[in-house]
Amino acid sequence: MATGLQRSVTATGGGTEAPPAVVVRNLRRSFGDTTVIDDLSLSVPAGQFVTLLGRSGCGKSTLLRILADLDNEISGEVRIASRRAVAFQSPRLLPWKRVWRNVVLGLPGRPDRARALAALEEVGLAHRADAWPKTLSGGEAQRASLARALVRDPELMLLDEPFGALDALTRIRVQSLVEQLWQRHRPAILLVTHDVEEALLLADRALVMEDGVISHSVDVTLPRPRSVTDPAFVELRAELLARLGVGASSPS
Amino acid sequence: MTIQTFPAGKDGENGTPPEGTEKTDSPGRSGEPGATGAQGTPVEVAPVLTTVVPAGARRRGVPRWVRRPVGPLCLLAAWQIAVWTGSASTELLASPWTVVTTFADLVGNGELPKAILVSLRRAGTGLLLGGFIGITLALLAGLFRLGEDLIDAAVQMIRTVPFVGLIPLFIIWFGIGERPKTALVAFGVAFPLYLNTYAGIRNVDATLVEAARTVGLGRAGLIRHVILPGALPNVLVGLRFSLGIAWLALIFAEQINANRGLGHLMNRAQEFQRTDIIVVCLVVYALLGLAVDAVVRLLERLLLSWRPAFSGA
Structure with a gap:
């Protein structure tokens, strides 16, 4: 059953006109005896916003690390856009270098300070260009980390729960910032999250990862900007939550 | 009911709870404690409120730079008073005032500045030499697996040798001139710098290294932008240790066969029972140590300005 769904995922991705920014075939990754990613295939066309949902421990962060070329203890085929950038859950700024x-x-x-300032301007942080990272607030630091990703003009952006550590209000702001940046620059984005609402607010396509494979794929065609109160949104959310085994109805 | 169950549960831990339990329980007796909370009826006993004192208000009074020298000055005053009242013998230890006049004399006839210069040069040369060796070895061991395998075990072994014990060997090897003194300082200085630099390199935050790799830094870039700056706080800690040891090594080295320098001055003073000169030399050693420490602290302020450090309450 899982394989069938997976094949359809690849078909959906490959069928679009845009060239792929990510191609993964038969990827496998084990830690000792536990197989975290088991024969996974995935294709992300350039410019598409994909969110990857899953319970913690399902392997979604491992997949992202592989796509970021931080983990190459793998078997299978992985091809990724050469201009890519990563933003992690924590901003990971070097504390001994000023923000810019x-x-x-x-x-x-x-x-190149001018280039840094342009990127910082885009995330609304130009005024903190000369600050030390440790003096930034959580939201500011995360925006600086987005600027660091953005300045590389990436064809592929990998975001590993970048809003996870932010408070609810900052989170909403940074989410819409990411959406704006995506609309302006059109990189392919793979956003790992465990927040279904976030996934549906931002994604063209929402993937659910389970037991080391992508078990489900939903094309989200709702018009942007999206609202969590839109009935179509609510319906989709219920469906995805059910897929994740949290909703009222069972996945069958 | 509650009084009976409470002590029973705590009985095993200590004998006193019954008393405390009764006390805490009595105010709540007018209404059931659980019921009060659940229904949200007003609490009868008002909580005791503590006023938070703003930091500014707490810092009133004498400023720190005045407060800090008070302790040492009191000590000096007590010493001088002891000499004046006759309860301390000037044969064994010269009084602070004699020390001050001797200091002026020694500066006046140029003996002390000359000795300080000689000693400073020994310490400085030793520090540079030992620091270079220690940090170079630490870089090789810290940055490369091969370096670690070849260097670390050997260094860890040699560092357990008490360096003062090497003086006879150094005299045989280097004679009695400047070289054994510089060598001893260098030997003492190299290890704290090695250990701290090595630990600093190995303790650099792995998540930062990862992040730097994702922005495309290669090996050289990683070392320059991530690993070395990340190790710098530890290097400075090592430097402070090293400076302390440099003075220590110098004092030892200058006690033997020196015909110049602070140690020589002290040795000669010992022959003539001039405790005042000995104390002057000790004070000079202490002041030099303080001065050097201040330099390192300045370095820390300049190089580690990115680090918001805990500055004490």
Whole structure:
């Protein structure tokens, strides 16, 4: 059953006109005896916003780390866009570099302040360019980390629960910021989350990961900006929650 | 009812609870404690409120830079008074005032500045040499697996040798000139720097290394932008240890066969029973130590300005 769904996922992704930003075939990853990712296949076309849902421990963060090329103890085929950027759950800014230097870290050539400022401007943080990272608030630090991803002009952005540690209000703001940035720059985005609402607010396609494979895929065609009170939204949410085994009705 | 069950549960831990239980229980007796909370009826006993004192208000009074020297000054005053009242013998230890006049004399005839300069040069050369060796070895061991395998075990073994015990060997190897003194300082200094730098490199936050890899930093970039700055706080801790040891090593080294420097001055003073000169030298050693420590603290302030540190209550 899982394999059937999975095949359809690949078909949906491959059938669109855009070239792929991510192609994964028969990916397998084990930690000792436990297989975390088991024969997973996935394709993300350029410019698509994909959210990856799943309970904790289902392997979604492992998948993202593999796609970020941080974990290569794998078997199978993985192809990823060469211009890519990652934002983690914690901002992971180097505390000894000022914010703007963190943003342009790793770019070739001398640190380009103007370029950093442009990226910081986009996330609304230009006024903190010269601050030390440890003096930023949680939301500011996360926005700086988004600027660091953005400045690379990525074709693929990998976001590992980047809103997880934010308070509810900041979270809403940073979510809509990510949506705006995506609409402006159109990278493919793979957002790992365990928040169904967040997934449906942002995604073109919501994937559910379970037992090391993608067990379910939903194309979200609701018009943007989306509202959590939209009846169609509520229906989709109920369906996904059921898929995750939380809803009122059972997945069957 | 409650009084009976409470002590029974706590009986095993200590003998006193019955008394405490009765006390805490008595105010609640007018109404059942559980019922009061559940129904939301007003609590009869008002909580005791504590006023939070703003930090500014607490910091009133004498400023810190005045407060800090008070302790040492009291000590000095007590010593001088003891000498004046005759309860301390000036044969065994010169009075603070004699020390001050001797200090002025020694500065006046140029003997002390010359000795300080000689000693400072020994300590400085030793520090540079030992620091270079310690940090280089730590970089090799910290950054490369091969380096760790080759260097770390050997260094850990040698560092357990008490360096003062090496003086006879160093004299045989290097004679009695400047070289054994510099070598001893270098030997003492190298290990704290090695240990702290190595630990600093190995304790760099792995999540930061990962993040730096995702932005495309290569090996050289990782070392330059992530690992070395991340290890820097530890390197500075090592430096402070090293400076302390540098003075210690210097004092030891200068006690043997020195014909110049602070240690020589002290040795000669011992022959003539001039405790005042000995104390002057000790004070100079202490002041030099303080000065050097201040330099390191300044370095820390400049290099670690990114770090919001706990500054004490």
